[in-house]
Amino acid sequence: MACEITKVAIAGATGNLGPAILEQLLAAGFEVTALTRAGSTHTFPASVRVAPVDYDSLESLVSALRGQDAVVSTLASAALAKQLLLVEAAAQAGVRRFIPSDFGSNTVHPKAAALPAYADKVAVQRALQEKAAAAQPGGLSYTVVLTGPFLDWGLKVGFVLDVGRRHAVLYDGGERVFSTTTLPTIGRAVVGVLRKPEETRNRAVYVHDTATTLRALYELGKKATPGETWTEEVVRIEDELADAWAELKKEQPDPAKFVVKFYRAAVWGEGYGAHFETTDNELLGIKELTEEELQAIVSRYA
Structure with a gap:
């Protein structure tokens, strides 16, 4: 089917949440590429392709994302702003779905979105909304996965x-x-989003255990x-x-x-x-x- 997602790049696969999502993606049969910083010594299962990138280089990110159907970001709080370049790279590389590192509080709720701690997450949401609105059919879309605290x-x-x-x-x-959700369930929710791309296109999804x-x-x-x-x-x-x-x-x-x-x-x-x-x-x-x-x-x- 034209909208099927099979190739997934994950950014931040070694943090608190990343390994749980990586595990569920592999269990579900996706072809996974882990984006890593140059010089990283992290190891991954043999089935995972590793792509060293410079998160400050658009050219590096576009090169790594070409041929990918989706990007799942689990970048840590200190690196959330780097997703803005990752979003641009995804759009240029022809990626069709972007799941930002948003997992947690209800950041699409106006009162929560106004808290300074969520400024970077809200900025990424807006960037994705703009890219999705300007995209041609089959272009970049997004899903924000909201889970409550882990x-x-x-x-x-x-x-x-x-x-x-x-x-x-x-x-x-x-x-x-x-609402609250465990790490493995968050991984399963990401799999669910990628398996239901049309039903989850350009919106927030809410899940909890x-x-x-x-x-x-x-x-x-x-x-x-x-x-x-x-x-x-x-x-x-x-x-x-x-x-x-x-x-x-x-x-x-x-x-x-x-x-x-x-x-x-x-x-x-x-x-x-x-x-x-x-x-x-x-x-x-x-x-x-x-x-x-x-x-x-x-x-x-x-």
Whole structure:
């Protein structure tokens, strides 16, 4: 079929999310090319073609992307702005689908999009919208994959619940519902998008493993550690935002002191679209977790 996608280039295949997406792409039978920085020592499965690139060179990127049907970007936060050149290169190379490194908060929601921490993601979305609007039939299109915070990663590093320290931070009391997704499911969602290019063309898709609350995860954490003592604290999102804006106004603001606070606001604040009440799970072949499966994931990190 004319719109079938078989050849996929992935940028950022060695970060937190990249390996999970790479694994699912390979399992689904795609021909995968990993874009790597020149001199990189990362290794990949034998079936993966490796293409060293200079992310600051349009010529280098266009050369690497010729013949590719799709680009999946999982570039880390510090490198998100480099996607603008990657988008241009994809358009020039004849790539037909671009999935940007957006996975996470609902950055197409106006309130979330206005947070400074998401400025680079929003800029890439706009660049993709412009390229898609100007594209000839069969030209560059895009899909933004929105997943909420990464559930398994968030448990591992203590972002959604610090299971390791037996400590829960309950933002505004921890009762707001938010969508969250594990890394393997995000990989499966990407596969779903590439298998349904027409249904996912030039729009955002919403997927989640579950919609839950911090307090519910806290209860699962306690259930996973019977007899152990947990501590908890309630933090106001209003205070997180005040601290973030104050840091940002400094002459030399420290991103480490404001970025994550904006992230927390987008996930656990009021009105940021963090709960995906309607999802594309069915279209993309994603099933929600049962309570038992969610408990098993929390217990894994206890």
